[in-house]
Amino acid sequence: MKDEIKYTTCYMCACRCGLKVTLNDDQIRYIQGNPDHPTNQGVICAKGSAGLMKQFSPARITKPLLRRKGAERGEADFEEISWEEAMKIFTERLKNIRQTDPKKLAFFTGRDQMQAFTSFWAKQFGTPNFAAHGGLCSVNMATGMIYSVGGSSWEFGGPDFDRTKYLLLMGVAEDHDSNPMKIGLSKLREQGGKVVVINPVRSGYGAIADEWIPIKPGTDGLFILGIIHVLIKNQLFDEDFLLSHTNASYLIHTNEGNEFEGMPYIMQGIEQDETQHSVWDKKSQSIMEPHQPEIEPALFGSYSGEDGSDLKTGMQLLSERVLNDYSPEKVSEGCGVSAETIERIALEIGVTARDETIHLPIPWTDTWGNEHETTTGNPVSIHAMRGLAAHTNGFQTIRALSILMMLLGIIDRPGGIRFKPPFPKPIPPCPKPIHSADQIKPNTPLPAPELGFPSMPEHLMVDDDQNPLRIDKGFSWDFPFSAHGLLQNVITNAHNKDPYAIDTLFIFMANMSWNSTMNTSGVMEMLKAKEQDGQYKIPFLVVSDAFFSEQVAFADLVLPDTTYLERYDVISLLDRPISEYDCPADAIRQPILEPKGDCRPFQQTLLDLANNLGLEGFCDENKEPIYKDYLDFIQRWEPAPGANIGFLAGWRGEEGKNHLTGAPNSNQIESYLKNKSFFHIELEDTIKYNRNINQGYLNWAQSKKLIRQNEPIVMNLYSESMQRFRLAAKGLRKGRQPKTEHQRNRIVTYFDPLPFWYEPFEQTQIDKKKYPLFAITQRPMPMYHSWDSQNAWLRQILGQNYLYINPLKATELGLEDLDWVWVESSLSKIRVQIKFSQAVQPDTVWTWNGLGRLPGTWGLAEDADEVKKSFLLNHLIKEEISDGYGKKTSNSDPISGQAGWFDLMVGIKKADTEGNWPQFKAVKPLKHLKQPPAVLQYEFIRGKK
């Protein structure tokens, strides 16, 4: 039979590359990269190549399951039930929650890529308790940059590989991100650009770097502030960029103890009733409105306001801090990098940025009407990721990183970091979460989203007593900017009924009882914990997944999902788009294969639940469903009637002739399929750069509804939003104020409007003589983000992890290569095998993450390496730490709520016995799953044998 070609989008990791799938006899013959796709340009990684094997996982759940009456949670003792019964049970449960107290439903999703839909569903249901996995992943990277420069790297931006001449890779794990980064690094190697990797571990992308700088985990902030010190001291900063693109020159009140403390000096604007920030004009020697063509703003200095108040520029305040406190000599010991190296790297990037300037013959106009004949840029770029983010000091570290980028003048300019539309967005972006208890009402949608970007205490999601409204305490005084929620604390908080008890925890594609949690053993016990009356503390646990994971083993009700090759999906500009620097882009998935057994696409299940419940937005006033099915929904849904935008941006309008905006088009999918399942549109050259202040771009983006306003997005070297919280905590600001001493001190300390470094929380609470080593993890490149299948090909590449240790340190501890050791943290201990590595900073040990598996799950044999020989470091990581006031708080960043799972410190000593510990009791096999085959080969795949 002739081969057939279909195009779709990968889901083996978060890159979402375009796929070209060859089918033969309706079965997959081969998966390769789609050469026309903007994300991967025809290439494909190991994960994407192995996508086919996902279909043959012996762990595929194909029937709805209900925990057997009398069986204990966590044993995986299920009875198979019909979809009708499963939906009836869940609908009744949800109906009851919704008509009594909707927040008793907590809906958390893992690494899913359709948050525009799932968050809308939760909002229409009326619960604030929704989030995806960002709290555990990299919300510091997202918010730290979004609150500073209006966009982040990774999905929302990245290095201009075509032109950059110097790249710093900081805290980038093996494969974050995947193919776009690989394509770019290759260009950079070829063009002769220098790559420096700053990481406690050298591997992956670090292999092709020109220089490796081993750094101690959690100290990147020291390193960056040391670099900034050298740049300012040597005047290696882009003054023009700082004046035009940032608020570095804005005047800030420095008198303390009043409502203006640390706030910008505000003046009457040119327009009536308009107030403006202010700068010191060197020409007229007076305070003027910023960004006016005729003035010469001072970047540094102390001045007096018209009311006699003391003022300094933000740049002056920053300089005082970094010049006083963060010299290379001062930070060197803390971060483990020599002062000479810090100074050399700073001078290398500073001089390269200054002297290798790029001029493109592209004219553009800024928002203040200044016309620029060329587009210039400084060819230095920085890519950072979880190594900076997964610490309780990560937000401020990434604030420092953002400021470093501002000083170098490398944001959204040629050769630097480029944004991907819809970024940049206003600082912070417009959506605000609900902010009071009375906004959560029975049988009523929320009036605002569950997640957003607070810029003042009034945006917090707290009640009148300042207590959290979300189960994860997101947007409370403890975590004001937790834009992605705190997945990592849902189970602990629900178990502790802190801040309240819930009824149902609904989890999609997250493994919160195993590798996607901290304190794994503890969390497993919490899921099993009961009240005195025998009821579970978390009464009902619903899990939707395609595979028999550790999480599924703990479910009360299991809703079997399809794989990415069996359903329609949208990769939308409304949530996590696949845009490139020069082009907004989105994509779809199409069913390549029939769904297996009785599994159903999770999206369809959510839609059916919405229809059963008669949720507004899904049903009309007569409670009749508006959308025929999910395919109909993704084409016709609009955020508001007549909004003219929807999940998909291409081929809108009834005729399918409009892009980005336009009326819904019921045949939109046809156009996507014709265009190989993606859409992209290239921007005109004049609006590709300097988009924070590029009037043409801002006008265009507003007209296409990518942003709500076309105001300039002035970067925040100094964060006014943060200072507002600080003033509230000091009692100097009217309006909402924190209630407890703990909250007040926490906000005053950490909501510093300028970046600073502090020791990660847990490290200040432990005996470092007992636990002297930093312990971190990363996923191996061929598995990065490849959640949910224990793929038969990928597991052959790596099935066992060791704890890697530098022989210098091991010798000090009297350990030999391949010794068995006890690894102990202040929470717990595990027994594992060590392996020597010269590629790890000596104060650090590390291992591959997520290899260890609970026996009985994932279709793996009980003697599989992942079960017997691999381990999770998660058992050692606390999900809660002391708040310093006698209570416990989440082990998370005090600003963003990012889980501080790289803060872990351990002690190591030789073990008397061999073998991994702990070992867990095997869960029961699911009846409908077949025994794993003894041999896999293509005939089996094709169903011929």
Add this chain to the structure above:
Amino acid sequence: MTQKALVIDLNKCVGCHACAVNCKAWNTGGEYGPLPDVNPYGKDPDGVWFNRVQTYEVGQYPDTEIRYLPKSCMHCKDAPCVEVCPTGASFKREEDGIVLVNYDACIGCKYCSWACPYGCREYDPLAGVMKKCTLCADRINNESLPVNERQPACVLACPTGARSFGDIDDPQSEVSNQIKDKHGYKLLPESQANPSNHYLPKRTNHIRVDLEDFKAKRKAKIDPDKRPKPTGLKNAEDFASP
């Protein structure tokens, strides 16, 4: 003569295993497949792979380097595996120098795997025959594929573009130019097998600006207008002289 081969640039390889897995994906269903996996979900899973990536640490901390080495049949000009094959199953194809195995003639005696200096022979325990990289012989001349896809799967997949395919006997070919310009080398040249695949070495890129010059002139170039007001600085004097 024509000698098709791979040129692999270690200046770009990040050890992602895309080449190895995409190779398996193409070839298991191809003319020279299948590539079976024994015990795929159990202890010590063992599959047939035409291409494997090895990892090496080189040097002492802190001057440690990481090297990834993707390795597949080198399609040697004087292939020992062909010489030792008792049945003639292993042969070097006249027209393009690719070393192939005729599965029908192979008796699975494994002499070839003993003879191969590179460890690039794979035994299929189910079929009882030796298998190996064919440079995707069923792709490179396959007229049902688009012209730009008539290349080995590993080359198409490689996300860093570290792999090139071509005729190393044609001095004008892109692969020959790469070998020439980037100091391409062969693994184990002393093996006398005369391997056709080549590797390009890791190169170090340097900055182009002159830091010494900058340091020499920086004091003179300090602009008093472009520095913070010293009153807020604890060591203002130190700041004045970088």
